[in-house]
Amino acid sequence: MAKKLSYERYAWFHGRVKAGIFPNSARLAEHFEISHKQAQREVEFMRERLGAPLLYNPDRRGYGYEDGNYELPPVWLKEEELHALCLAMRLSAAIPDRDLKKSLRRLMENFFSLRSADTPPGFRDVEEKVSVKNVAYYRVPEPVFHAVVTALFRERTLKITYRTPHKNET
Template sequence: MSSMHRIHWFDEQIRSGRFPNSGGLARQFEISRRQAQRDIEYMLNTLRAPLMYVAKYRGYCYEDQTFRLPHLYMTDEEQRVLKYLAHRYQHYEYDQSDAVKRVAHLLERFTMEEHLPEKQQFPVFTAQPRQLQWFELLTHAIADARKVHIYYKDHDGEHRMTFCPVKLTAQFNADYVVGYEKDPLQQTPIRLESIVQLTLLDEHFECNQDTWISGWEDPMPVRKPFVAEIRFHEMQQSELWQGYRIREQKGQVCLIEFYDADVFLQHLYAAEWEELLSPGWLRRKLLKRAEEITERLSRGQNGGEQDG
């Protein structure tokens, strides 16, 4: 049962003159007394309910009988997302950190849990200092319609060009700058992490929002996931295997999606599984890593015996 259902019930109890309290709320919805008290504090501090505790009846009433609960509520999932954002902003230690942390405090007011659920897994976003620098420079270039000299590397090799940045966007947890070299209708996305060098130029380009919109109709490039076929000791009971999506499950064999082979291999080192059935290239890569580790351990053991 969501927190808003509990608040509605509490509101109805007050309007019926039953003077509800945290104990009654906890018993009604089979939650802890502490959680029930947080619900009441949420009504008081965030929804601005004019709650007044009446000692004679050991419960609450409304000091202002004209009060009505707001019509706009957040779902539990939305509250968890806000809690996560508040957590991220609280740990922001860069420019204007005081203002950012005030935003974190405001976001926390709209959540009702003191801590994130222990078993709730949230995405982790990484941002390298160099990418943050490119992001800041490109933000200024886009705002001032200034050209940049850009040097980047991708699967086609190295590229150097004078580039007109149009907008910054993101796809699959990767940041891109979209722009063009000469023709506004031939816009290209460049991944920020592929940029080696970036310089703002004094030369400006003409801003034409209509051209930007019409010129960028193709979707951003989407990386399709790799799929590993893995046999487990027993069937998996959820759609995720320790954070990795299970595309399909047949008995004890699962098709698991992943994007970064090196990160997935590190996960395989520590996780419990029976057999890696496919793909072959991942099996060979895992076997090679295992042989390298075994060889290093053997060298260390032999060196220790010689020292002894």
Template sequence: MQRLQGGHQAVSRRERLYHLHDILRQRRTPITRQDLMDELGCSQATLYRLVGELRDHLGAPLEQDPDGRGYYYDRSLAGNFELPGLWISPDELQALLTARHILGNVQPGLLEDELDGVQSRINQLLDQQGLNFSAQPERVNIRRDAGRPVPADLFEDVMQALFRRQRLKISYHGRRRDDVSDREVSPQRLTSYRDRWYLDAWCHRAEGLRSFALERIRGMTLLEQEAVEVGDDKLARELDQSFGIFSGPAEHRARLQFTPEAARWAADEIWHPRQHGCWLEDGGYVLEVPFGRSRELEMEILRYGCEIEVLEPEFLRHAIRDQLQQARSRYGD
């Protein structure tokens, strides 16, 4: 079994390239490879990639001293060189495209004039990249089939309460019990999860943090009372550490094994920021995911049908087995 993989670089490639450019622009003498690695907080391989991109793709007047250990800018050319004023990574381009799509599909009346200006600015940024999306919007199709629309007035009321730090009285329809309950809540933040909006709030009836799907709120009243504040650490500990949006603190860790066929898809998926995965010799893949309450994770596991097996914990393994047996019974022998 290969070593577990996980984690992400905290500093983007673009930030490091700009930092490298600033270092070289300000120096009069060469700077060693090791000093650059220390300044940029990167490995030697990463430094070589940055140097190559800065010199070969962006045209920087970057030179090496005769022994190859130091880097510097050719002073006769450095004064005429600047990094492009607008230069975005593929991830940033994707974010712009997604933002443009969301703004184009926002509910009528929701900050309409202001958002028109934001969308125009995004179009300008894309046009400067040589991508004329204003003239050919059909070239990019972002589907949001799983999303559930939220009324514009409800979204605005939630935003006002959130930033004014006021409590809300909500009438909420819970799907699990299929009932409507009245809650007084102190809003903490809005979370977008799988194309749906959730209000993370302190529920005064339950005396704890809860996540409420906005499309399930049937009525809402803005109250005069000041909202109770919950610290970021507590929010992260109780709402962000486990799989799913309603799963609570991460009390368990699931080990899931995918078949070689399914592994080619599963290995590229992000189930949770703190997941770990490893490849098996036969081409299978093992994924470890932290979770609390298991309902959402069970639904995700069942999506893979016979291409996945729960290795741990035992209670989750039994839950999936029972659901598969019930599903089979619906189709007879």
């Protein structure tokens, strides 16, 4: 719910900036009944993490955009959707087209640069956590796979018992 409320604040602030109203953190705090410090953090997040080209205008006592074409990122994903995107990206390593792989990698790196501190790891972390070797060798039951992926993204410790496929040895 908190992320939804934050997005609502970003959208409100963005709308005011686009309309030429020059909002500031005090107006944001007043409108959403949050602390002035929280409002300042929201403005900083927009600037630093969402890439908003916000410039403070002392004459107008509020913010405007340096680039009037800026728009908020349109994609906000749930944790499971982000896991699926990361896995799809990792599995795309099998794509033979190098240019396409480079484009996909840039896209993902840009996407992950927008994530907040409490979201799952970036793509480089995913490369370390998910191996795509022998993907088709053994079919893993869906609930097991899902539990392992969730644990990896949440950086939880897993205990795995390996059994050989032909001799059933542990």
